[in-house]
Amino acid sequence: MSFAGRLEHAGMEGDRSVLTEDPASSDVRESCRCRLRRWVMLALVPVAALMAAPVWAEAPVAVGTIEDVMMFVDEPRLTINFYGVFSNRPTDCSAASSDESVVRLEHEGYDITLIPVGPGTATVTVVAWNSAGTDETEFTVTVNDREPQAVGELGDVNLDVGDTESVDFSAGFTGTNLAISVTSADAGVATATADGTMAVVEALAAGTTEVTVTASNSAGSAMLAFQTTVQDIPPMVAQPLDDVALVVGDTASVDFAETFSGTALSFSMEVSNPEYATATRAGNSISIAAVSHGESTVTVTASNTAGSVRETFTIMVSDQMPMAVGELAAVTLTVGDTAQVDFSDAFTGNALVYAVASSSDSNMTATLAGQTAQLTALVAGNATVTVTASNASGSAMQEFVVTVQDQVPATVGSLPNLSLTTGGDSETVEASGAFSGTALTYSVASEGDAIAVTRSGSEVIVSPRVEGQGTVTVTATNTAGTASQTFRVTVSTDAAEADATERSLAAIGASTLSSVQTAIGARFRAARGNAQPAAGQSSTWQGLRFGGRGRLGFSHHPSRFGQPSSVGTSFADDWHQASFGTGLGMHLAAAKDVKWEPPAQWTFWGHVDQQSFEASAYDGGVSSVYFGADADFGERWMAGFAVSSSSGEADYEFAGRGASGTGSLDTELTSVFPYLHVTPSEGAEVWAIVGAGWGDVSQSRSTTAQRGSADLSMWLLSLGGRRSIASADAWDVSILGDTSVLELQTDGGIGIINGLEVGLARQRAGMEAARLVALQGGGSLAWFGEVAARHDSGDGETGAGGELIGGVRFDSGGRLSIEAKARLLAMHAADDYEENGLSLTATVHPAPDGTGMSLSLSAHSGIGMGATQTSAILESHQPDLRALQGRNNWGMAARIGHSLTVVRQPGSMTPFAELDFAPQRSRTMLVGVRYDLSIPNARNRLNLEFAAGHGEDHYRGSGAIAELRAAVRF
Structure with missing residues (x-):
């Protein structure tokens, strides 16, 4: 507390009655007191300054008390002065309330102002202090409310x-x-x-x-x-209820809390058509459930003590719009199968009406059964099934694909094998029973040329074409797969046609045999000639006899054929002999050639004929051309060969149990006929003919469009003889006979003509008469005729018959002779069988002077022609030791030449070509010229020969050859 405060407190210390004064007088007094205090303080300032001089101080001590205070809450403030409560002049002081919610304090100097706040009791603590220390005192303040x-x-x-x-x-x-x-x-x-x-x-x-x-x-x-x-407030409709539109199955809630005004309302509800929609109330809410398509009215009534009011709304229920849910799975069926497809979960919606339809009733049908589609598979293919769900609100569709598969084809049993006849009727095989499956289509394939196959639906028509076997494969096919069955067809020849074919071929063979006998028989007659000289007369050159009975025959040389003279005479001894032309004999002991000399003179001839035949079921003929060559070897032997080309044809008809028709055979045959003619004695002759032929045969048949063909081969053997039994002047009568066999074979072809083999045999015996007519100017004409009995056996027409043969032979008196002949089968055991033939033969004989064509053939064993040749290439003419030992020394030699007369010089000139071939040793080819000097009525002869060519020898190599040979016969 400041000093001024202390003074103020001291001036007012003596009177505490203020605590109980009336509040109004207290306020007046407090105002005066404050003014007085200010005045006193101003007067005492100088005094205080003096008193502030430093003195010896003591701590304050509470020497008095402050009485407790009681107040009402609504009382005004109360100020309490506590001056004098503390001694020793405190320099400052403070006051504090223990509960300001009861009383608050305001402090200034020695005054404490109490401000009541709320009922209760609070303790007020007053503290005083100076430089020497502190002290405190307390009093309580009670604040009370005033009673209500x-x-x-x-x-x-x-x-x-x-x-x-x-x-x-x-x-x-x-x-x-x-x-x-x-x-x-x-x-x-x-x-x-x-x-x-x-x-x-x-x-x-x-x-x-x-x-x-x-x-x-x-x-x-x-x-x-x-x-x-x-x-209560009377009920009223505050907000009308809106109509409700629902879809069947939907639910809704209608809140009518704001629909009515009024208090303490109670509600009731009515539904006009609960079959369309149901409504239930819970408090101020109505729960609606849509049941079926239609309309229903809901009436809500609000009531209280003041009255009631109604409000209605309409529930319009429509069907659920149909909607497709998911997809319906595709279905695969086999024809004939049925299936059910459940689509109950395929749509949403209510009151649905269903319909099903198939896009292809031809493949499968679809019918409705509740909520399933009944499917029936009819034909393979694809169809789309449409399921439609409809109600009053609309429609929805679902589609699924139905694939109808055929039943997989399978074989049932087997198809029968067939046997048909060429030219016969076709046969029909029904294939439908051989397969199981649906919607089958059939195809056929055949192997082999024997049959032709067509198809009509499930019927397989098999037609015969040509003999043989074939297979028919029938394939049943549908969309699910294939199945096949195979059956065999054998096409055979009708027995009647086979017999007609065989007989026709045999007839061609018989005509061929007649042609060969006619052609070579004419050559044998030409060899006899038309001249009939007296016995012992002859005209010869080099051993050849023309027009006489003598023949080029055997010489009596101990080791050779031919004359004793040699074409080539050795230069040294037998070991160095060089010969031109090697003999048919073999001298293995020494390296010598066996001679066949002089070269044979060849006769060439040609022949054409036409042989015809006719029977009840066939007819035809054979046309032939022959070229032949032969030579006389000695006085009794003649050997040669003929080459022929013949064309045969035969037309036939037949009528059998399985077929009937016509046909024809055409043959082309090239043949070679070696023959040998021997005159064992005067007026007698025998001969032998062998033959082989190759060609082809073709056949046309009305029973088949195919033309058959095959390789054709022929072999023949004929032996015969003739004996003159009477001869007078210009007449000659002979007996003759022959026996012959012939076989024709076909191979490598197709049809009936393939694999045929016909053989026939013929024996003939008869008599021939000839009359010779000399012609003016030279030459002669001989008429001849023959009557013969014959017997045929084997294939073809068989039995006995009789032949008549007649002809004329012209001999020019020089080198040419011509013969024309006709042949007729006058009778035969076979019914209605006939034969006839016409022929023409021309023969060219060797020239009387030795000119003309010549041919020499020989075989050798030993050194041969090339073993000792002397040439510029082959230096030594000594034979090789291995050749002398006879190792690998077999060979063949051939020479062909043509002799020409030398003008104004005796003898002849012969250009020639020569081939000597030894397979294991050598080969020599030469061309050259030979000169033969012949002095009439002399035994001496001179032969000169020059040749050049090429030679190859296994031991000495190869090179050019030049040879000069000379031979003298004396």
Whole structure:
């Protein structure tokens, strides 16, 4: 506390009655006191300055007390002065309240101002201090409320439910720190709350309740009450309910809390058509469920004590729009199968009406059965099944693909093998029973040329074409696969046609045999000639006899054929002999050639003929051309060969059990006929003919469009003889006979003509008569005729018959002779069988002077022609030792030449070509010229020969050859 404060406190210390003074007088006094204090302080400033001089100080000590204070909350402030409570002149002091919610303090100097705040008791502590120390003192302050008192009354209140009203009760109570509470006796009718000095009443339900307002504080309480009457608000439609549109199966909730105004409403509800929609109420909400397509009206009635009101709304229920759900799986069926497809889960919607349809009723049908589609597979293919679901709201579709597969083809049993006849009827095989499966289509394939196959539906028509075997494969096919069956067809020849073919070929063979006998027989007659000289007369050259009975025959040389003279005479001895032309004999002991000399003179001849035949079932003929060559070897032997080309044809007809028709055979045959003619004695002759031929045969048949062909071969053997039994002047009568066999074979072809083999044998015996007519100017003409009996056996026509042959032979008297002949089969054991033939033969004999064509053939064993040749290449003419030993020394030699007369010189000139071939040793080819000097009526002859060519020898190599040879016969 400041010093000035202390003074102020001292001036007022003596009077504490102020604590009990009237508040009004106290305020006046306090005002005066303050003014006085200020004046005193101004007067005492100088005194204080003097007193502030330093003195010896002591700590303050509380020597007095401050009395406790009691106050009301609503009292004004109270100031207490505590000057004199402490001694030793405190320099400062402070005051503090223990509970400012009870009392607050304001302190200035020795004054403490008490400010009441709220009821309660608080302790006030006063502390004084100076430089020497401190001390304190306490007193209590009690603050009390004034007791509440009710003043007047509160008026009653009338409200409508939901209304709120505030009742002011600020003037209804006295007291301090009042706590107000408001209560309603029936909170269900109205509630009451305090809001400051207002009682707020909220009407809840119709009825009456008492609202009590209580004012209380620490000193007590007081109450005021008023009556509250609550009335309902009459119901009214505040917000109309909207109609509701639903889809079957849907649900909805309709809230009608805001639909009606009014209080304490109670509700009821009615539904006109619950079969379309159902409605249930829960409080102010209606739950609706759509049941079926249609309309239903819902009526809601609101009621309270004040009345009632209705509100309606319509529920419009439509079907669910059909919707497809997911997909229907594709279905695969086999023809004939059935299936059910359940589509109950394939659509959403209600009251659905279903329909099913197939895009291809030809493949499969679809029918409706509830919520399933009944499928029936008919024909392989694809079809789309459409399922449609419809109701009043629309429609939806689902599609699925049905694949109809055929039943996999399979074989059933087997198809029969067939036997057909060429030219016969076709046969039909029904294939449908041989396969199982659906919608089968058939195809056929055949192997082999014997048959032709066509198809009509499931029928397989097999037609014979040509003999043989074939296979027919029938294949049944559908979309699921294939199955095949094979059967064999054998086509054979009708026995009648086979017999006709065989007989026709045999007839061609018989005509061929007749042709050969005619052709070579004419050559044998030409060899006899037309001249009939006296016995012992002859005209010869080099051993050849023309027009006489003599023949070129054997010489009597011990080691050689031919004349004793040699074409080439050795230069040294037998070991160095060089010969031109090697003999047929073999001298293995020494390296010599066996001679065949001089070269034979050849006769060439040609022949054409036409042989015809006719029987009840066939006819035809053979045309032939022959070229032949032969030579006389000695006086009795003649050997030669003929080459022929013949064409045969035969037309036949037949009528058998399986077929009938016609046909023809055509043959082409090239043949070689070596022959040998021997005159064992005067007026007698025998001969032998062998033959082989190759060609082809073709056949046309009405029974088949195919032309058959095959290789044709022939072999023949004929032996015969003739004997002159009478001869006088110009006449000659002979007997003759022959036996012959011939065989024809076919191979390597197709059809009936393949594999045929016909053989026939013929024996003939008869008599021939000839008459010779000499012609003026030279030459002769011989008429001849023959009557013969014959017998045929083997294939073809058989039995006995008789032949008549007649002809004429012209001999020019020089080198040419011509013969024309006709042949007729006068009778035969075979019914209606006939033969006839015409022929013409021309023969060219060797020239009487030795000119003309010559041919020499020989075989050798030993050194041969090339072993000792002397040439510029082969230096030594000595034979090789291995050749002398006879190793690998077999060979053949051939020479062909043509002799020409030398003008005004004796002898002849012969150009020639020569080939000597030894397979294991050597080969020599030469061309050259030979000169033969012949002196009439002399035995001496000179032969000169020059040749050049090429030679090859296994031991000596190869090179050019030049040879000069000379031979002298004496």
